[in-house]
Amino acid sequence: GQQVMQIPQYQHVQEGEDFTTYCNSSTTLSNIQWYKQRPGGHPVFLIQLVKSGEVKKQKRLTFQFGEAKKNSSLHITATQTTDVGTYFCAEDTGRRALTFGSGTRLQVQP
Amino acid sequence: DAGVIQSPRHEVTEMGQEVTLRCKPISGHDYLFWYRQTMMRGLELLIYFNNNVPIDDSGMPEDRFSAKMPNASFSTLKIQPSEPRDSAVYFCASSSRGEKLFFGSGTQLSVL
Numbered sequence: 001g002q003q004v005m006q007i008p009q010y011q012h013v014q015e016g017e018d019f020t021t022y023c024n025s026s027t028t029l030s031n032i033q034w035y036k037q038r039p040g041g042h043p044v045f046l047i048q049l050v051k052s053g054e055v056k057k058q059k060r061l062t063f064q065f066g067e068a069k070k071n072s073s074l075h076i077t078a079t080q081t082t083d084v085g086t087y088f089c090a091e092d093t094g095r096r097a098l099t100f101g102s103g104t105r106l107q108v109q110p
Numbered sequence: 111d112a113g114v115i116q117s118p119r120h121e122v123t124e125m126g127q128e129v130t131l132r133c134k135p136i137s138g139h140d141y142l143f144w145y146r147q148t149m150m151r152g153l154e155l156l157i158y159f160n161n162n163v164p165i166d167d168s169g170m171p172e173d174r175f176s177a178k179m180p181n182a183s184f185s186t187l188k189i190q191p192s193e194p195r196d197s198a199v200y201f202c203a204s205s206s207r208g209e210k211l212f213f214g215s216g217t218q219l220s221v222l
Contacts, residue, residue: 100153
């Protein structure tokens with residue numbers, strides 16, 4: 001079945017540094033979603049990418065969907081302590097249910 | 111809107127006991143999902159419903175797990191009998207037309 005691989009598992013950065021997490025699938029995706037989970041919290045929807053090569057920005061966050069629709073990335077510019085949490089990509093299995101990647105835990109040192 | 115409401119927030123029980131987790135989805139949402147989160151296995155989809163009908167329960171680990179959705183505003187996930195390996199955070203989520211998910215705050219289950 002479909003499987004979403006996410007790297008890195010963990011990243012520790014100094015405040016102000018950039019951060020990127022990558023998501024790779026073995027199959028072509030219809031769309032991909034990104035979620036953020038703060039420590040002790042629940043996943044919160046960030047964005048959905050649908051089109052091949054799509055790039056979307058939310059303030060300091062930039063999301064990309066690969067040309068082949070098999071990979072995606074989330075880049076944060078100039079991290080802040082409020083960015084701390086785990087970032088998940090999630091693929092739509094095509095039946096309206098999401099399979100989540102393993103997540104990338106981001107720690108930001110002030 | 112109050113969002114997705116789950117209860118209880120925390121449950122501590124002994125092995126062999128029955129556990130019932132509850133979820134109230136966002137009004138008007140037609141999809142409801144139950145996920146389980148552990149350090150080892152991450153976020154796993156257990157089962158999901160569309161218009162109160164179970165669509166896919168292939169993620170339910172064993173016959174000890176069962177889920178129901180008697181109406182559009184309520185769902186339960188039951189574990190009977192519970193085992194220590196069931197300890198996890200159980201999330202309920204709902205969505206409209208299967209688009210972005212709105213998660214509840216989760217139930218932290220500890221089976222001793």
